[in-house]
Amino acid sequence: MASSSANLWVLLGLGLAGILLMTRKLKKVVKEDFGAFIERFELLPPPQPAPPKAPHPLTGLSFAVSDVFDIDGFVTGFGNPDWAKTHESASRTSAVVSALIEGGATCIGKTVVDEMAYSISGENKHYDTPTNPAAPARVPGGSSSGAAVAVAANLVDFSLGIDTVGGVRVPAGYCGIIGFRPSYGAVSHMGIVPVSTSLDTVGWFAKDPNILRRVGHVLLQVPFAVQRNPRNIIIADDCFQLLKIPVDRVAQVVIKSTEKQFGRQVLKHENLGAYLDSKVPSLKTFHSKKSNGEVKSSSLRLLANVMQLMKRHEFKHNHEEWINSVKPTLDPVISAQIRETLEIVDAEIENFHAIRNEMRSALNSLLKDDGILAIPTIADPPPKLGGKEISSEDYLIRASSLLSLASISGCCQVTVPLGSHDRCPVSLSLIARHGGDRFLLDTLQTMYANLQEQADIAAKSKLSSKSFSQETSAETAKEKGNQAYKDKQWQKAISFYTEAIKLRGNNATYYSNRAAAYLELGSFHQAEADCTKAIDLDKKNVKAYLRRGTAREMLGYYREAIEDFRYALVLEPTNKRASLSADRLRKLFQ
Template sequence: MASHSANLWVLLGLGLAGIIIMTKKLKKAIREDFGAFIEKLQLLPPPQPAPPKAPHPLTGLTFAVSDLFDIEGYVTGFGQPDWARTHEVASRTCPVVLTLVEGGATCVGKTVVDELAYSINGENKHYGAPTNPAAHARISGGSSSGAAVAVAANLVDFSLGVDTVGGVRVPSAYCGTIGFRSSYGAVSHAGIIPLSTSLDAVGWCAKDPNILRRVGHILLQLPFAPQRNPRQIFIADDCFQLSRIPRDRVVEVVIKSTEKLFGRQVLKHESLESYFNSKVPSLKEFQGKKANGEIRTSSMRLLANVMQFIRRHEFQLNHGEWINSVKPALDPAISTEIQEKIELTDTEIENCKAIRNDMRLALNSLLKDDGILVIPTTAYLPPKLGSKEIMSEDYQNSTYSLLSIASISGCCQVTVPLGYHDKCPISVSFIVRQGGDRFLLDTVQTMYPSLQEQADLLAKGKVSSNRTVSQEQSAEIAKEKGNQAFKEKQWQKAIGFYSEAIKLNGNNATYYSNRAAAYLELGSFLQAEADCTKAINLDKKNVKSYLRRGTAREMLGYYKEAIEDFRYALVLEPTNKRASLSAERLRKVFQ
């Protein structure tokens, strides 16, 4: 009996040992490629030319391609098993991949993309979510998720993807790599599955700016030319207001790096909202279907909507017939959007074309040949795996607003990592005019060491000063919490946070004005009027405070005073439609 028990324990021990060994092997296998690859292969470069000819420019480099690029003898899978099942193997390798191989690089595999490359999340229910090497509990971003993961995990030197609405920029930002979206039409799309014909751009990512530049010179077929420094670097202040990442961790890094390399006179500040309102008149004319039935008054939000409409419309033109005939098992998260029929009228299509042309002209006019626009790549840190945050309206709106600038205009954009915040990668993006790819690649190579140096210095300085956060900083934190509560329609909670900010810094007009907005939502008009008056006393040019006080006074029956507030708002901002309509309405009724 004792012998039988001993044998049983031996068997149990061996079984547990086997399970532990298998688990370790499985974990090791996952760690080795981070789930980045869908298929391993090898395309070898041609032999090196004999001396005295120079070796191939990409000799010794390895790369991977998203599963959107044709490679002879392999099915291009499009992140969807039903697509792979219903399509033949490619009869030839796409020119982009051939160019890189002939340039001396070795292609080692195809990487995972989001299903039908239609998401920016990096989660594919059929092939799994590649593990983000920079933050394992966070999403890697998409659609070219595996491409960025392969680079971040040092599995390849660079990788290729397609950027339609952020497919290369987002995963690069979330995984901490440098990601480049080329100018629309700058790189051939032959042999690549089309997503949205007028938005698609070939992109690539790398960890080394020199490799990024070398790859760009090969793909763009750039002849030698002297390098130019930027003459103007525009900080898009309102874009950074959309970001949940601390402004100083990004903007201050760019400012200090620019001052060190090019001098402070190069720096400019710009409000893109105001600029686009004046330079892109076709935005006002676009009357397409609005998301959730809501009309966006913001030009940035409207740009995001236009981009989404174009993508959906052109995706259906390219692949709607296949979806309707095969009826693939799509992820519910994207099936509704993909299958919802969008039929843009001829007028709306012409409006979209006009917006694209106007955007291109507007950015060309602002940036010229040697200007750079600085914006956040994304509005959020990479969300946690399985988080509902990625489906929230604010995440979608703010992220797509930022991504739409380059996608709609056709400009080139690069995302540059700037270290970590809350143990997650953070980044900044540079945009230059369409066709300025060489200038952007050269500038990134020049600025990259300085940007990393400043990011490190700021991070170390922030750690040492965390214990002595100033009252002004604490007030800003409380205000941001109030803004978030306001967006979530938690008016009383927002008032509490704004009141906390006012206690810490009572000389900031914005805090009073924001609290007044929350009071208005609760119908507390006397409190709203008092806060607006305080804000105006602190800042005579605070247009929002005049508008909000005018609204409060109108509700209190002080019509003459309300009209005066609306009229003064018009003096400060003559094109403000809300002030104009309110003043005219009250004038007709009460005068």
């Protein structure tokens, strides 16, 4: 009995020792490369030119490339071992990789991608999932997961990825680094395995906005231009409502940063879905064909569906023959989606192209040459490794609703890290018109330090997230009320202003605005009461005096009305409305 007990303790001891050794080994592997690389090699730049010629623009920088870029003498694996086994080594290096090497940078290897660069999770069962340095228990995001991890872990100065439906933007957001998706067609696709030809773009990651910009100047080959500040920074309020973290943690950062950097007059708010409703009529055609009696979907949700259908259709067109002939071991999600992708008729393809063209025109019209659209990069924090949420339809629709804006329009977009919330990275995205790549890179360079400062302030603020959220939600409700008022939907405006008052009842503007809507409906007692409340909160609210004067005049309280108009004149001596109203009433009733 004693002998058996001793043997048991020996076995337990050996088991614990083995676990400790494996843990140490795992930590060593993670510490070294975080599982980011598939292959290591070194491609050196040409010698530096002799003075007085300027050195190469990327001298001293190292980079890695996702395993979708051809490198002469290496097999492009496309995230799948069967693909690697059935394809020859590349006979030439991708044009963008060559340009970066010629620019003075050193390429040190290939990094993991999602299987066939298809997903946005970053998980790959064949090569293991790279470890997210910013949140090790969470997915790194994909498809260019390894490239993002290599930058986040400081293994390289920058890296290349492919962004079809978020392949650069999502991992940048999830790993807490900067990711740039250029305008569609702005960077050569030669020597890259395609996913969806009409959506694919070559993107890049960095931690330093200056490095991101230097890489952009090499790849975009744009002519020199004087740097310009944005004249409009548009906050897409409805997009921020999709966030699963406190809205203010992102929206307030960009608002406060913009106010400090450029002034409040630069800021604008937009309901992007409503704007697209009027500017992208082909979406209605798409909905009428697909709805089958369903409740009308929002423009953002429809765009998400269009993007996913385009990707699946073009992916199947590009790779179905190889899949059918090789019958590779594929992720079940990819297999199911390829099988379920119905043949799309020519008329639907034409409709997709019309949607794309109208989207580009709509965003170009909204942003012009000097506008920036601010949206969340992705609605959800990075899901846990192996979690089911990333394969849910709700997650995919929320993510695609935001990612589809740049993917379908072809506009350029940059993902900007904004610290963390609940130990998960938080990010913001800035979008510029198609072709506005240099302007967007310059704007990021200008705003980056300020954005980081405001993100740090927000993270350390003693104000509760609930208080922050209520303030922003109240402002959003007020803006919706203003829009309804402009559209002469008085009752709807009153509902929105009432919502704002419930959230933040100490704001005089909300009461004064609701009074204006009550006046339009002839509800003079309610208008008078709201104006009185507004004046109690803000003794210098001229509009409240004018509106209360109007309400009192309509109720027959002429003496009190005259006093209101006179007081408005004390605050604003040149106010014509107050002067005319006071004179008219004085002549009639005094």
